[in-house]
Amino acid sequence: MLTREDNETLTRIGQGTPMGDVIRRYWMPALLSSELPEPDCPPVRVKLLGEELVAFRDTQNRVGLLSEFCPHRLTSMFFGRNEEGGLRCVYHGWKFDVSGNCMDMMNEPPHSDYPSKIKITSYPVVEMGGVIWAYLGPVEKQPPYPKFEWTQVPESHRLVTKVWQECNWLQALEGGIDTAHAPILHRRISETTTRPGISINTSLVRGEPPKVEVDRTDYGYRYAGIRDVGDKGNLIRGYHYVMPFHQLRPLQFGLQGQEPRQLIAGHVWVPMDDENCMIYNWVYNYAGQPLTDADREEEVQLGRGPGEMLADFRTRRNKSNDWMIDREVQKNETFTGIEGINTQDQAIQESMGPIVDRTLENLSASDIAIVVARRMLISAASTVADGGDPPGIGESYYRVRAIDAILSKDVDWKDALEADMYPY
Ligand code: FES
Numbered sequence: 151m152l153t154r155e156d157n158e159t160l161t162r163i164g165q166g167t168p169m170g171d172v173i174r175r176y177w178m179p180a181l182l183s184s185e186l187p188e189p190d191c192p193p194v195r196v197k198l199l200g201e202e203l204v205a206f207r208d209t210q211n212r213v214g215l216l217s218e219f220c221p222h223r224l225t226s227m228f229f230g231r232n233e234e235g236g237l238r239c240v241y242h243g244w245k246f247d248v249s250g251n252c253m254d255m256m257n258e259p260p261h262s263d264y265p266s267k268i269k270i271t272s273y274p275v276v277e278m279g280g281v282i283w284a285y286l287g288p289v290e291k292q293p294p295y296p297k298f299e300w301t302q303v304p305e306s307h308r309l310v311t312k313v314w315q316e317c318n319w320l321q322a323l324e325g326g327i328d329t330a331h332a333p334i335l336h337r338r339i340s341e342t343t344t345r346p347g348i349s350i351n352t353s354l355v356r357g358e359p360p361k362v363e364v365d366r367t368d369y370g371y372r373y374a375g376i377r378d379v380g381d382k383g384n385l386i387r388g389y390h391y392v393m394p395f396h397q398l399r400p401l402q403f404g405l406q407g408q409e410p411r412q413l414i415a416g417h418v419w420v421p422m423d424d425e426n427c428m429i430y431n432w433v434y435n436y437a438g439q440p441l442t443d444a445d446r447e448e449e450v451q452l453g454r455g456p457g458e459m460l461a462d463f464r465t466r467r468n469k470s471n472d473w474m475i476d477r478e479v480q481k482n483e484t485f486t487g488i489e490g491i492n493t494q495d496q497a498i499q500e501s502m503g504p505i506v507d508r509t510l511e512n513l514s515a516s517d518i519a520i521v522v523a524r525r526m527l528i529s530a531a532s533t534v535a536d537g538g539d540p541p542g543i544g545e546s547y548y549r550v551r552a553i554d555a556i557l558s559k560d561v562d563w564k565d566a567l568e569a570d571m572y573p574y
């Protein structure tokens with residue numbers, strides 16, 4: 151349970167809010183590289199931290215992220231013409247380059263120096279891991295690039311997708327870092343069903359609920375769900391939370407009782423505004439292999455099923471249709487009756503309302519990872535308000551990996567996580 155004041159601090163991310171100031175200190179995904187497929191392609195609207203922006207790729211393949219509204223009379227630049235090194239407003243022809251400089255004004259005399267006096271707000275971007283990342287913070291505080299291992303492997307070794315979720319970023323993040331819910335919410339209840347879900351024959355579902363341990367680090371924390379699986383030892387699912395909104399989770403064992411694979415997955419929960427977030431889902435092979443077609447298909451199949459994503463990254467199953475819950479399926483095949491693991495997460499997170507009222511909660515011991523994340527975020531808000539740096543803006547998270555393993559009971563999971571750090 152939180153005070154109303156803390157809940158406000160954690161969830162409000164507009165300009166000048168304490169948490170908005172924290173998140174502005176990190177690189178954040180703005181859009182997928184594939185949304186700007188080639189030089190001079192159509193611009194795309196982007197919403198980040200309550201700001202309406204427009205992204206475009208210029209003739210030299212440079213990406214610009216500008217305010218959506220033209221500084222002349224505030225027309226939307228989304229309708230602009232992307233031509234010869236700049237984006238031109240169609241109302242009176244003011245044209246801007248990727249750095250926000252005004253290159254030309256069609257309603258001014260040819261030798262006017264007015265263009266040199268006008269700029270449109272623009273933010274630095276970097277393309278990495280199939281994602282265009284933006285930095286919206288103070289120029290002098292720009293952190294090193296987001297070189298997670300998943301952003302550094304070749305494109306063939308990685309899959310990144312995104313989905314628009316209609317709720318506050320923090321309740322989506324809290325759903326993701328909550329390891330205890332997975333074998334409950336996502337379980338299958340039949341041995342024969344082929345619907346996406348966690349097989350009832352896995353030790354994840356069969357064993358006791360996990361003990362959750364959290365170990366703070368300078369980038370956030372690492373944490374593990376520890377399940378006693380008898381003589382074989384402990385089943386460890388070791389994760390990382392990287393400030394302010396990243397999670398790395400293990401995927402080696404898969405969820406449906408497959409052969410172990412060398413995959414790690416994760417999410418980034420990016421606030422669009424107080425009541426909407428864009429979730430980036432990534433998965434990659436950490437052992438130097440390309441993802442197989444089966445790996446890729448399975449991601450889509452398990453996550454949402456084909457045909458689920460609409461053109462604007464919203465989903466066909468949504469709040470207005472109760473995520474198409476099927477009560478017969480809920481009775482006989484899966485715990486929820488909602489199709490797709492990611493859709494199940496989305497449904498329960500959105501069902502709490504746009505911003506959940508955390509003054510009404512009754513937390514339990516398995517919520518410890520969520521409690522620590524909140525504490526770290528609240529403390530980062532006061533650090534930044536006092537002029538300091540939040541945790542995780544350095545490079546210490548570059549080498550971390552999530553693991554899935556059965557370890558003998560005398561092995562410390564933290565050592566195992568350490569051993570699996572990405573060697574570079
Ligand atoms: S409003 Fe854009 S050029 Fe006039």
Ligand SMILES: [Fe+2]
Binds near residue numbers: 325335
């Ligand atoms: Fe989940």
